[in-house]
Amino acid sequence: MSKALIHVTEFKWIWGFIKKYKYMFLTAMVLVVVVNVLNMANPLIQGQIVDRVITDGQTEILPKLVMTMIAITVIKSVIRYIYLMMFENVSQNVVFNARKSIFKRIQELDFEFFDCTRTGDIMARLTGDLEAVRHFTAYVIYQFFMHAITLLFVIIILFTINPLFTLILLAVTPFTGYFAIKLSGKVKPAFSAIREQFSRLNSTVQESISGNRVIKAFAKEDYEIYKFSRENAGFRDRNVEAARIWERYLPVLDSLAGLLSVIIILVGGIMVITGDITLGELVTFNSFIWALNNPMRMVGWLINDAQRFAASAEKIMLLLIREPKIKDSEAAAGISRLKGRVEFRNVDFGYGKELVLKDISFEAYPGQTVAVIGPTGSGKSSLVSLISRFYDCRKGQILIDGRDVREHSLKTLRESVAVAMQEIFLFSDTIEGNIAYGVTGASAERIKWAAGMAEADGFIADFPEGYDTIIGERGVGLSGGQKQRIALARALVKDPAVIILDDTTSSVDIETEHVIHRSLSEFCKNRTTFIIAHRISAVRNADLILVLDQGRIVERGTHEELLALKGHYYSVFVNQYGDFDKQEAFAAGGEAYGKE
Numbered sequence: 001m002s003k004a005l006i007h008v009t010e011f012k013w014i015w016g017f018i019k020k021y022k023y024m025f026l027t028a029m030v031l032v033v034v035v036n037v038l039n040m041a042n043p044l045i046q047g048q049i050v051d052r053v054i055t056d057g058q059t060e061i062l063p064k065l066v067m068t069m070i071a072i073t074v075i076k077s078v079i080r081y082i083y084l085m086m087f088e089n090v091s092q093n094v095v096f097n098a099r100k101s102i103f104k105r106i107q108e109l110d111f112e113f114f115d116c117t118r119t120g121d122i123m124a125r126l127t128g129d130l131e132a133v134r135h136f137t138a139y140v141i142y143q144f145f146m147h148a149i150t151l152l153f154v155i156i157i158l159f160t161i162n163p164l165f166t167l168i169l170l171a172v173t174p175f176t177g178y179f180a181i182k183l184s185g186k187v188k189p190a191f192s193a194i195r196e197q198f199s200r201l202n203s204t205v206q207e208s209i210s211g212n213r214v215i216k217a218f219a220k221e222d223y224e225i226y227k228f229s230r231e232n233a234g235f236r237d238r239n240v241e242a243a244r245i246w247e248r249y250l251p252v253l254d255s256l257a258g259l260l261s262v263i264i265i266l267v268g269g270i271m272v273i274t275g276d277i278t279l280g281e282l283v284t285f286n287s288f289i290w291a292l293n294n295p296m297r298m299v300g301w302l303i304n305d306a307q308r309f310a311a312s313a314e315k316i317m318l319l320l321i322r323e324p325k326i327k328d329s330e331a332a333a334g335i336s337r338l339k340g341r342v343e344f345r346n347v348d349f350g351y352g353k354e355l356v357l358k359d360i361s362f363e364a365y366p367g368q369t370v371a372v373i374g375p376t377g378s379g380k381s382s383l384v385s386l387i388s389r390f391y392d393c394r395k396g397q398i399l400i401d402g403r404d405v406r407e408h409s410l411k412t413l414r415e416s417v418a419v420a421m422q423e424i425f426l427f428s429d430t431i432e433g434n435i436a437y438g439v440t441g442a443s444a445e446r447i448k449w450a451a452g453m454a455e456a457d458g459f460i461a462d463f464p465e466g467y468d469t470i471i472g473e474r475g476v477g478l479s480g481g482q483k484q485r486i487a488l489a490r491a492l493v494k495d496p497a498v499i500i501l502d503d504t505t506s507s508v509d510i511e512t513e514h515v516i517h518r519s520l521s522e523f524c525k526n527r528t529t530f531i532i533a534h535r536i537s538a539v540r541n542a543d544l545i546l547v548l549d550q551g552r553i554v555e556r557g558t559h560e561e562l563l564a565l566k567g568h569y570y571s572v573f574v575n576q577y578g579d580f581d582k583q584e585a586f587a588a589g590g591e592a593y594g595k596e
């Protein structure tokens with residue numbers, strides 16, 4: 001066994017959590033010692049019964065001895081119950097607190113963390129790994145302690161009775177320990193294979209539930225069942241493999257335990273005959289077999305459990321020490337509300353090595369609308385995500401009200417910027433709850449007003465339960481355009497200085513989009529608005545249109561200026577509205593030319 005039983009850092013870490021309940025924990029440990037002492041009593045009394053009652057014929061003390069044995073057994077059970085409850089209590093509280101800190105840390109982490117971490121991995125920290133921590137706190141620690149103490153006590157007691165006999169017995173026990181440790185070493189990879197397979201099985205199920213619509217649409221149920229059966233069979237096989245290893249060693253361990261009995265009867269018998277020990281002492285030795293054997297048998301499992309704890313604790317610790325890169329700067333000033341002047345100065349940005357945005361510069365003032373258009377993947381969403389500081393830029397500066405976004409407090413910044421994101425997420429809550437999400441205590445009128453602005457009021461009112469309609473997970477039960485309008489209403493409920501609409505009306509029909517933009521223009525009067533859209537009709541009234549291509553601003557200006565350029569924007573226009581000559585029809589509100 002070359003590896004350390006358990007790494008010191010993990011132990012320190014868990015002690016940090018146990019410390020809060022140290023009195024209960026230490027009391028429970030003391031009770032473990034008490035039970036251990038009581039455990040020693042019965043075999044000793046049994047020896048007394050043989051020597052004094054049976055051999056010497058002092059029958060009058062028999063009832064007293066038997067009563068004592070019964071009393072000790074009852075007391076032991078009561079104390080064991082108490083300390084088990086105490087360990088359970090401490091461990092549940094430890095896990096409660098650890099779970100809380102993990103969840104808090106997950107909330108603090110930034111976009112970058114979630115970009116590169118699988119949901120399943122985060123869930124594993126909160127489930128399997130925490131369970132290993134709980135098991136360690138509630139069981140492994142005291143078991144280690146208990147077996148060590150038992151072994152120590154029994155060796156001392158047996159030594160005082162007969163050192164030679166004790167030494168002979170002790171010669172066998174290390175073999176049990178050796179095989180137990182070897183077994184646990186063999187079973188360990190089999191056990192991690194089981195856990196690994198279990199998480200694969202879970203992911204398969206999880207994915208087929210979330211993806212049920214795609215599965216049905218492509219009639220791939222059989223394929224999914226096949227995939228599941230494969231993982232399911234894998235899980236069964238891993239378990240059978242582990243059992244096979246485990247069962248190969250069990251007979252060895254049992255034989256060694258049997259060997260102890262044989263030695264005791266054989267050597268002990270001879271010693272009784274030669275008068276080295278009394279018959280009662282032989283009975284005592286025999287009754288202590290379990291106390292010699294158990295710790296040796298358990299040591300392998302406990303080491304296994306402890307290693308599993310160490311591995312889980314390490315993963316949890318790695319998550320807990322992970323620092324978000326986006327955090328409040330020391331210089332964050334106590335400005336409570338921003339006005340909304342946004343300036344990009346030579347901004348470069350990338351998620352990995354590659355730059356996604358290159359040398360972006362522009363300015364936007366409150367009351368203005370900036371539209372960003374460009375092909376998919378050109379960096380539009382990335383550009384606006386820098387305003388709320390979902391990510392930090394590589395080079396250059398983003399200023400709001402003349403101050404670097406990194407010098408604003410995150411709270412002020414994000415309260416002042418409302419975003420309707422391209423990827424819509426709705427909580428499984430009522431429609432009202434979803435719209436009011438960003439503003440605690442938003443009034444019913446305000447919610448209704450925002451829904452009205454987003455042209456959502458009509459379809460919400462058509463639901464039998466209106467605003468109290470519960471939306472399923474991921475917004476099941478709503479069309480794409482309906483979800484977009486709820487997301488828009490959610491952004492509008494806030495009273496933002498900057499409002500960002502990332503492709504927010506792409507799934508809404510053109511007429512409705514038009515109505516939304518008309519009511520928005522009133523709302524956005526003294527705010528800075530960013531609109532990302534593919535339809536020229538949605539951007540043509542903007543004060544500034546930025547045309548992005550492969551992360552660069554390739555054209556900029558108003559609708560008329562850009563048309564006159566006859567470049568990218570112009571060709572998009574022609575694509576959507578046909579010939580340039582038809583521009584007049586378009587200007588007259590000819591949305592019918594739109595190709596959607």
Ligand SMILES: Nc1ncnc2c1ncn2[C@@H]1O[C@H](COP(=O)(O)OP(=O)(O)O)[C@@H](O)[C@H]1O
Binds near residue numbers: 115352378380
């Ligand atoms: N979270 C992310 N991690 C890594 N790369 C990303 C991420 N989001 C977007 N990208 C990449 O950045 C580029 C620009 O994406 P995006 O800003 O979403 O473009 P658009 O909104 O114009 O479609 C794309 O090449 C895309 O693959």
Ligand SMILES: [Mg+2]
Binds near residue numbers: 380422503
């Ligand atoms: Mg986008």
